[in-house]
Amino acid sequence: MGTQRSAQHLAVVITTMAAVLSCGCASVKAVDTAGSEPGAHATNYEVAITRKAVLPHPARRVFDYVAAEDVLPKVLTGYGPLPAVIGTSGNTGPWDTPGSARIVHLADGTALREAITHYAPPAEFAYRVWDFDHPIIRRLARHGRGEWTFTEADGSTHVTWTYTFTARGAVAVVPLSAVVGWLWRGYMQACLDNVLYHMATAPTAPRNP
Structure with a gap:
């Protein structure tokens, strides 16, 4: 049984490496979660992508803009078959408080749930x-997490944004890697471009209460 599972794991890793090399963007790792919580899958496969940008503004201003409660429709404007965000609803608490959750509504009528897990201005959330x-996403990913870091240097802010999806099993790793490496990469880049544009044209950045 162990040998069979190791062979399956190796096949997934090799195939996934080929997919990653072909798109040059996403990275994949297998995470052993056996015994971590009731009903947890023994192995989770995570597909991650990171985008970076340098914005000519102080870190606190960039953080406040990106982490603002109302920012999503301004910056997540869609990419290819991935729809734009049109609004949010059902907030369970202030958006600067870890544990607060909400529903995110998309332009194609679909939705997802989102919750803040970490909030430490102006460095990360x-x-x-x-x-x-x-x-597309629901068939390939169980859930995802986004992590932003902000580092100020010489009057500008270096932004690093990493998105990590947990695949729906080994068979979903390769197609999820392709989606993340091509479509989600473009979705994230469009977001960063929108942040840069709106911060350059807005007289002041939106701030969380």
Whole structure:
């Protein structure tokens, strides 16, 4: 049984490496979660992608803009078959408080849930997403997490944004890697481009209460 599982794991790793090399963007790792919680899968496969940008603004201003409660429709404007965000609803608490959750509504009528997991201005914040309605993502990913870091240097801010999806089993790793490496990469880049544009044209950045 162990040998069979090792062979299956090796096949997934090799195939996934080929997919990653072909798209040059996403990275994959297997995470052993056996015994971590009731009902946990023995092995989770995570597919991650990181995008970076340098914005000519102080870190606190960039953080406040990106982490603002109302920012999503301004910056997540869609990419290819991935729809834009049109709004949010059902907040369970202030958006600067870890544990607060909400529903994110997309332009194609689908939705997902999002919760803040870490909030430490002006350096970093993180969130978790799950309950995907989108037909592509829901078939490939169980949930995801986003992590932003902000480092100020010489009057500008270096932004690093990493998105990590947990695949729906080994068979979903390769197609999820392709989606993340091509479509989600473009989705994230469009977001960063929108942040840069709006911060350059807005007289002041939105701030969390």
